[in-house]
Amino acid sequence: MIAQRPPGSAPVIVGAAAALPLADATVDAAMATLSLHHWPDWRAGVAEMLRVARRRIVVFTWDNRFDRFWLTSEYLDWLADWDAERFPTMDELLTELPNPTVTAVPVPRDCTDGFLAAYYARPKAYLDPAVRQAMSIFALAPDPDRVAASLRALEDDLRSGAWDARHGSLRHSASIDAGYRLVATEL
Amino acid sequence: MVVDPALTLGRLHAAQQEFYAGGQDGPLREVLCPDIAWHVPGASDIAGIYVGVDEVLAYFARRRDLADRTFQMQPAELLSGDGEHVATITHGQATIAGRREAWSTVGLYRLRGDRVAECRLLAFDQTEFDRIWTRRPEHTPPGHPDPAVYDRIGSGYTRHRQPDRRIAAAIHAGLGDRAPSSTWGRGRAPTSRPTGA
Numbered sequence: 001m002i003a004q005r006p007p008g009s010a011p012v013i014v015g016a017a018a019a020l021p022l023a024d025a026t027v028d029a030a031m032a033t034l035s036l037h038h039w040p041d042w043r044a045g046v047a048e049m050l051r052v053a054r055r056r057i058v059v060f061t062w063d064n065r066f067d068r069f070w071l072t073s074e075y076l077d078w079l080a081d082w083d084a085e086r087f088p089t090m091d092e093l094l095t096e097l098p099n100p101t102v103t104a105v106p107v108p109r110d111c112t113d114g115f116l117a118a119y120y121a122r123p124k125a126y127l128d129p130a131v132r133q134a135m136s137i138f139a140l141a142p143d144p145d146r147v148a149a150s151l152r153a154l155e156d157d158l159r160s161g162a163w164d165a166r167h168g169s170l171r172h173s174a175s176i177d178a179g180y181r182l183v184a185t186e187l
Numbered sequence: 188m189v190v191d192p193a194l195t196l197g198r199l200h201a202a203q204q205e206f207y208a209g210g211q212d213g214p215l216r217e218v219l220c221p222d223i224a225w226h227v228p229g230a231s232d233i234a235g236i237y238v239g240v241d242e243v244l245a246y247f248a249r250r251r252d253l254a255d256r257t258f259q260m261q262p263a264e265l266l267s268g269d270g271e272h273v274a275t276i277t278h279g280q281a282t283i284a285g286r287r288e289a290w291s292t293v294g295l296y297r298l299r300g301d302r303v304a305e306c307r308l309l310a311f312d313q314t315e316f317d318r319i320w321t322r323r324p325e326h327t328p329p330g331h332p333d334p335a336v337y338d339r340i341g342s343g344y345t346r347h348r349q350p351d352r353r354i355a356a357a358i359h360a361g362l363g364d365r366a367p368s369s370t371w372g373r374g375r376a377p378t379s380r381p382t383g384a
Contacts (some may be wrong), residue, residue: 002230003314014230029362038336058361060354105357113354116349134347138198172203180354184361 017045022052029056034115036061036093037086038136040094046096050187057097057185060105063090066179069120070167075150083116083137093183103182106175117178121170123163190301192263192273196294199303200262200277207251212244220241220299226307231320236278253322254281271297281319288319 002012015073017032017039030034030049036042036059037128049057064084067073072080111118114134118170119125132138141147196217202214225237232253237246247381248346250258258281273296280289290310297305310316 001344003317004345031362033358038340053282055364058358059359060358084276103357103361105354108351108353111351111354112349113351118351130343131347136342138341139340140336155343159295175353182357182361186363 017042020042020048020050020052024051025054027052029058030055031060031182033060035061036088037083042088042093043096046093047085050097053187055187057183057187059093059097059183061093061181061183062087063179065089066177069117069176069178070124070163070170071114071120071123071154076147079137079141079143079147079150082142090181096187097183100183100185103184104177105180105182106157107178107180108175109173115145117176117180119177120176120178121173123154123158123167127151127158138166192267192296192298195301196262196265196273196275196296198301199261200275203247204260206247207254207256207260209251209256212247215244215247216240216357218302220302220304223303224305226305228308229310229313229317231317233320233321234317250320254283257282271299273298274325276327283319284322290316290319292316323324335345 002014005012013021017035018041024096030053031042032045032049036045039045046057046059049059053108064087072083090102094102107117107120109121114125114131116137119131125131136148154163164171198214198218202218206212219240221236221240223240223243225243227234227237227246233246233249235246237243244322258279261280262279262280263276265273265275275294275296276291277294278289278303279290280287282288292311293309295307295309296303
């Protein structure tokens with residue numbers, strides 16, 4: 001991931017979320033974007049953000065109690081169950097932060113950052129293996145054969161028009177709330 | 188004294204081969220200048236600038252140990268001109284962590300007399316070289332990122348994970364910025380700010 005950054009990007013220090021290689025209060029803000037669910041101990045990582053930041057903590061994450069969108073409710077519910085276990089609940093996360101504010105971050109119809117819900121209005125994209133490989137839920141999926149079977153159902157529904165009959169209006173929506181949340185804390 | 192660079196590099200490569208296979212370091216000491224500087228760019232476990240014979244030998248030993256004495260070098264073309272620098276294309280292979288690996292480099296050497304004064308190791312594919320020469324522990328120690336996870340996610344981000352300007356704006360607002368930065372990187376964070384984790 002580091003090697004894919006363009007020239008001129010911010011400096012990178014490789015370290016563990018639970019043991020940031022920074023002294024106390026050495027950065028203005030600590031930020032994590034769709035990252036907590038990859039940490040072996042997210043609470044320890046949040047504690048480290050609080051330790052190194054002087055002013056703000058910003059966590060962009062997903063509320064695993066939020067209603068799922070069509071992909072994860074109708075086709076990949078079993079995989080979404082597995083994925084949800086990796087995230088803290090919003091209540092758990094808020095408990096670890098002083099005076100947090102939570103803001104819903106809608107997913108635009110033409111979102112350029114291909115995380116799981118980014119293609120909610122472009123369903124065919126989920127059939128592209130390269131698109132899926134850039135999403136951790138698929139890159140780490142425990143049962144690739146079952147993923148393929150689930151996606152065949154989507155492919156069938158797209159071909160028959162069944163998907164459009166149920167969700168076609170999404171193709172023209174501006175955005176949806178898929179449970180992505182920005183949690184900010186001023187220190 | 189004019190020394191044929193091919194002879195000096197031939198001695199160096201023979202000495203390296205012997206050492207990587209588990210041999211002694213005597214022949215290497217004979218071909219390296221006392222102030223030898225060995226540059227290994229990149230982000231792998233072996234990246235760094237090694238100065239002096241002892242540091243360079245420790246670097247060779249690290250490569251030998253990472254490859255468990257399976258490291259083999261195949262020197263190919265030698266390119267030389269009028270100056271003190273010569274370059275060799277070298278193909279390497281080794282079994283590292285149970286996996287057969289192969290890579291190619293240009294070694295850009297500066298020679299002094301019949302010894303090597305400096306080397307810059309320039310990989311054909313630096314990203315691949317870094318991957319090959321970075322050790323992945325079988326068991327993740329507590330408090331360290333799980334390398335298995337980070338090896339398995341994050342592919343194709345250049346194409347499929349471009350920052351979205353509207354989500355960027357929301358994140359900037361959370362950070363207390365007045366306006367979104369216009370310079371966003373391809374990672375998961377604005378290029379204008381260092382990020383942890």
